[in-house]
Amino acid sequence: MAEEHNGSVEVGAPMDYKEHEQTYSLFISAAKYGTIFLIALLLGMTAGFFTSxxxxxxxxVFLIIFVAGIVLLR
Structure with a gap:
């Protein structure tokens, strides 16, 4: 038969919610700024390779778009 647990079934160390929220915030920031960087890079490469x-x-073009993206995301 299955065992019955009275109380918490959590094993290991308790969750550190403050650290979890800081890690999540860092991940979201890295995703936002990384996306802006890649978009600016692609548009800069497009301007450099396919125009005169x-x-x-x-x-x-890369610098203008990247700086504008950073300013708009703050």
Whole structure:
């Protein structure tokens, strides 16, 4: 027969909810800024490779979009 448990069945150390929330917040921030970085990089590469602006034009597009994204996400 199945055993009956009276009380908590938690094993191991208790959860550290403050640390869990900090880790989750860090993950969300990394996902947001990482996404902005990749979008800016792709648009900068598009401007650099497929237009006549070249490397410096693509770099300028990347920097403008990346800085604007960071400012808008705060």
């Amino acid at each position: 602006s070249g490397f410096l034009g693509g770099l300028l």
